[in-house]
Amino acid sequence: MKSCRADTPARPFPVRICPALQMLGMLLCSLFFASAVLAQTLEVEFAQGPFDEPRVRAAAFSVADWQQLSGQYGQAVRYVMVRYGDDEVWHEQTPQAPDRARALMAEAGYMDGFPTPAIIFHDQSTARLAVLIRRALSTIGVEASTQLVAPQDRAAAIAATQYNFGRERIEIPYIFLTTSRRTPPIERLNPVADLIAGRPLVRFNPDTRMLLVQVPVQNIGRGEAPPSTMALNDLSRRLRFANVRVPAIGPRSATQVEVTAPVPEAALGQELLLQAIVDPDERVLELNDQNNLSPTVPFTPPEPRPRPEPKPDLTVEWQRHAFDPQTGVLTVALVVRNSGAGNAKAHAVDIIDQDGARLARSAVPPLSPDSLFEASQTILVAERSLGRTIVLAAIVDSADQVDETNERNNQCRLQRIPIPAPEPEEEVFADLAVRISATSVQNDGRSVDVALEVVNTGARTSPSTSLTLRGDTDSEVIRLFVPSLRPGTSWSSTQTVVSRFRATGGAFELLARVDPDNLIPETNKANNRFVRTVMLPFPYLIWGGVGLAVILVLSMVFPRFRPGPKRPKAQRDSPPSPKTSLDYVPRPDPGFQQIDPDDAGGAVKLEVSLRAVTDAGQQTLIKEDA
Amino acid sequence: MADAQTDIAPHTLADLAGSADMQTDDQQLPDEARDALREDIGSFGAGLAQLFTTAGILVALNKALDVPLTDILKSGWSSAVDLQPYLDPEKHPPEETTWVDFGKQKLTSTHNPKLEVLVNGKRVGTLTFDVVLTLHITATKLLVGNGRIWQATGTAFKGDCRLSYKGFPFIKKQIAKVSLPGTLNFAEGVRISKLPVAVG
Numbered sequence: 001m002k003s004c005r006a007d008t009p010a011r012p013f014p015v016r017i018c019p020a021l022q023m024l025g026m027l028l029c030s031l032f033f034a035s036a037v038l039a040q041t042l043e044v045e046f047a048q049g050p051f052d053e054p055r056v057r058a059a060a061f062s063v064a065d066w067q068q069l070s071g072q073y074g075q076a077v078r079y080v081m082v083r084y085g086d087d088e089v090w091h092e093q094t095p096q097a098p099d100r101a102r103a104l105m106a107e108a109g110y111m112d113g114f115p116t117p118a119i120i121f122h123d124q125s126t127a128r129l130a131v132l133i134r135r136a137l138s139t140i141g142v143e144a145s146t147q148l149v150a151p152q153d154r155a156a157a158i159a160a161t162q163y164n165f166g167r168e169r170i171e172i173p174y175i176f177l178t179t180s181r182r183t184p185p186i187e188r189l190n191p192v193a194d195l196i197a198g199r200p201l202v203r204f205n206p207d208t209r210m211l212l213v214q215v216p217v218q219n220i221g222r223g224e225a226p227p228s229t230m231a232l233n234d235l236s237r238r239l240r241f242a243n244v245r246v247p248a249i250g251p252r253s254a255t256q257v258e259v260t261a262p263v264p265e266a267a268l269g270q271e272l273l274l275q276a277i278v279d280p281d282e283r284v285l286e287l288n289d290q291n292n293l294s295p296t297v298p299f300t301p302p303e304p305r306p307r308p309e310p311k312p313d314l315t316v317e318w319q320r321h322a323f324d325p326q327t328g329v330l331t332v333a334l335v336v337r338n339s340g341a342g343n344a345k346a347h348a349v350d351i352i353d354q355d356g357a358r359l360a361r362s363a364v365p366p367l368s369p370d371s372l373f374e375a376s377q378t379i380l381v382a383e384r385s386l387g388r389t390i391v392l393a394a395i396v397d398s399a400d401q402v403d404e405t406n407e408r409n410n411q412c413r414l415q416r417i418p419i420p421a422p423e424p425e426e427e428v429f430a431d432l433a434v435r436i437s438a439t440s441v442q443n444d445g446r447s448v449d450v451a452l453e454v455v456n457t458g459a460r461t462s463p464s465t466s467l468t469l470r471g472d473t474d475s476e477v478i479r480l481f482v483p484s485l486r487p488g489t490s491w492s493s494t495q496t497v498v499s500r501f502r503a504t505g506g507a508f509e510l511l512a513r514v515d516p517d518n519l520i521p522e523t524n525k526a527n528n529r530f531v532r533t534v535m536l537p538f539p540y541l542i543w544g545g546v547g548l549a550v551i552l553v554l555s556m557v558f559p560r561f562r563p564g565p566k567r568p569k570a571q572r573d574s575p576p577s578p579k580t581s582l583d584y585v586p587r588p589d590p591g592f593q594q595i596d597p598d599d600a601g602g603a604v605k606l607e608v609s610l611r612a613v614t615d616a617g618q619q620t621l622i623k624e625d626a
Numbered sequence: 627m628a629d630a631q632t633d634i635a636p637h638t639l640a641d642l643a644g645s646a647d648m649q650t651d652d653q654q655l656p657d658e659a660r661d662a663l664r665e666d667i668g669s670f671g672a673g674l675a676q677l678f679t680t681a682g683i684l685v686a687l688n689k690a691l692d693v694p695l696t697d698i699l700k701s702g703w704s705s706a707v708d709l710q711p712y713l714d715p716e717k718h719p720p721e722e723t724t725w726v727d728f729g730k731q732k733l734t735s736t737h738n739p740k741l742e743v744l745v746n747g748k749r750v751g752t753l754t755f756d757v758v759l760t761l762h763i764t765a766t767k768l769l770v771g772n773g774r775i776w777q778a779t780g781t782a783f784k785g786d787c788r789l790s791y792k793g794f795p796f797i798k799k800q801i802a803k804v805s806l807p808g809t810l811n812f813a814e815g816v817r818i819s820k821l822p823v824a825v826g
Contacts, residue, residue: 356821398822464665481672484665608677609744612689617737619702624730624762
């Protein structure tokens with residue numbers, strides 16, 4: 001399409017011809033100039049809605065040959081001036097291009113036409129043209145109605161195409177046709193912004209008590225909105241907010257404005273009524289100033305939450321350890337700390353091996369925050385662990401008695417502790433020494449009470465053994481059981497030895513021997529034997545008795561001298577009292593089985609048995625490598 | 627050292643220790659253990675040491691070792707580290723049951739059986755023995771659910787059993803491979819013990 005801008009109609013060319021023809025030419029020229037004078041300029045104004053898009057305006061202009069349609073009803077149109085706001089384009093030819101029109105509509109996103117109908121305003125000069133243009137526009141899907149307006153009613157008719165629908169500004173696209181005169185452009189068609197404030201989104205941080213309000217601000221106008229301000233008001237009058245700056249917003253664009261403010265404690269739990277207003281000072285030229293208020297949003301900051309109860313945090317540190325090879329005891333020093341903010345009640349700290357088995361436990365008193373407790377524990381190291389490295393660890397509150405902030409730091413690092421192998425012991429022996437510590441002769445002059453003492457003076461525990469005590473070489477030997485004796489301990493016993501009759505008394509030799517069978521290896525065998533001599537008194541009583549017997553015999557021979565009355569015969573013939581002895585009776589099963597008390601043997605018998613006691617034991621399970 | 631019989635499945639600790647198979651003569655006990663036993667029995671009363679024969683002591687010890695093998699295995703499995711994840715109800719809901727195929731495990735069981743010496747039914751002393759049973763479990767399958775063990779099958783093991791008195795060993799039994807027949811059913815389940823968590 002060829003187009004040009006022209007403020008005045010084109011001038012006619014001057015010609016020189018003969019007078020006869022000059023008259024004819026004058027006639028023709030007059031006819032030409034008359035037609036030129038009658039030729040008019042058709043003004044077409046596209047505005048609002050989809051006509052803000054240049055491609056849509058070009059498509060609507062290409063649906064018809066405006067000059068040819070005007071000529072159909074005898075109106076010669078020389079120029080067609082297309083106007084959009086202050087923009088004017090003059091067309092000397094207006095060829096019809098329906099295919100191009102449809103392509104432009106498709107490019108602009110209106111392949112099926114406009115979603116809203118359009119209005120074609122016309123006056124009396126373009127009344128018939130308006131009908132033809134409406135028919136042409138229907139070929140690209142634009143349904144239009146025609147409306148006749150008087151020149152003085154033009155502004156009012158155009159204003160009626162804009163109205164508010166809720167918070168939105170609705171504009172109906174229109175085409176204005178006239179050949180009467182050049183109409184001044186509508187100033188309101190220049191792009192103008194229109195700011196609206198959306199629904200505020202409120203967030204509250206209870207820890208910092210800060211209120212964050214996000215307000216979407218949108219420019220729904222056709223012009224760019226310069227930088228402005230936004231005010232946030234609390235209609236409940238509990239909070240006051242400072243105005244915030246709103247950046248420049250392009251047409252059909254939006255931004256988000258944030259307002260933060262601390263909430264005083266008195267406002268917690270109270271309902272706030274928040275409403276935003278954009279451009280409160282009305283410094284931005286807008287299409288609609290009545291839609292700058294946002295909806296009112298109620299919001300209640302929550303009441304302050306109660307502070308959680310502070311919890312303790314128990315840790316254990318392995319301070320040091322020491323192994324005593326003499327006793328086989330490992331002494332471990334531990335420190336239990338409460339690094340939390342709360343008090344820890346009484347609990348325990350354990351020492352466990354690498355299999356998790358508990359080896360020792362110490363009670364830990366209640367600990368206040370940032371306090372510590374030093375514990376010392378002793379572990380008897382098993383003999384099988386000597387010469388090896390044992391792995392131990394300390395764990396506090398293994399029974400989860402204390403509620404802590406961190407339950408995973410209750411165990412210290414694993415400790416690898418080498419246990420030295422025991423040094424080979426020197427060969428040591430026991431040494432039993434027997435001694436007769438005291439003797440005393442009884443009144444009969446023959447019985448001697450002997451106090452015996454056996455002492456282990458060696459360095460090793462002696463096994464149980466026996467001791468023999470003998471008086472005269474031909475007298476009876478007394479054999480005693482001597483129990484096992486630790487180094488430095490002693491065993492003592494008192495026995496009575498009866499010597500054979502000695503008519504005149506005199507020396508009586510006592511011989512005590514420990515380990516007479518020589519079964520115990522000792523460092524000194526010489527002290528296993530002890531000899532002590534006891535002086536027996538003269539047997540006055542014996543001899544006195546003999547004399548008395550002689551007197552009795554003599555008295556029988558000579559009854560006159562018989563002393564005392566006769567004893568009854570029955571009393572003299574009474575049987576002697578029975579002897580009593582001890583005897584063991586082994587039983588295969590436990591339980592006392594009464595023995596017949598009338599056992600002819602006359603011995604006191606004791607039942608001896610063994611009773612088995614089982615033990616469920618302790619089990620540990622370790623995963624073995626494949 | 628002798629191998630345990632594998633023809634008959636053992637039922638008790640005594641079966642594994644083989645104490646019932648011991649002969650009655652004193653020659654089977656080392657001198658140190660025999661002397662220690664006689665010395666301690668003698669300390670309970672004069673003349674008692676001569677009353678008890680080694681055979682009699684072994685017969686009574688065999689009764690003291692009457693600990694069911696099932697109880698030993700249950701106690702060991704209940705503390706298995708591999709079963710700890712089945713205590714987490716989020717990973718394994720209570721209604722879920724799972725067959726867990728154990729790998730090779732080493733089960734160590736320590737016992738202290740006792741023999742009480744009675745005179746006229748009154749205890750005059752106690753003899754305490756040390757028993758260490760080591761089982762190398764080569765295979766087993768456990769049915770686990772709701773934090774408990776419900777069944778065990780395919781259990782096979784080998785190992786050894788050692789008895790000693792006051793540190794003097796007197797029985798050391800090597801256990802050849804044993805396969806427990808059938809399935810062990812635990813009516814009320816064996817509760818899996820929660821083990822302490824190792825840190826660092």
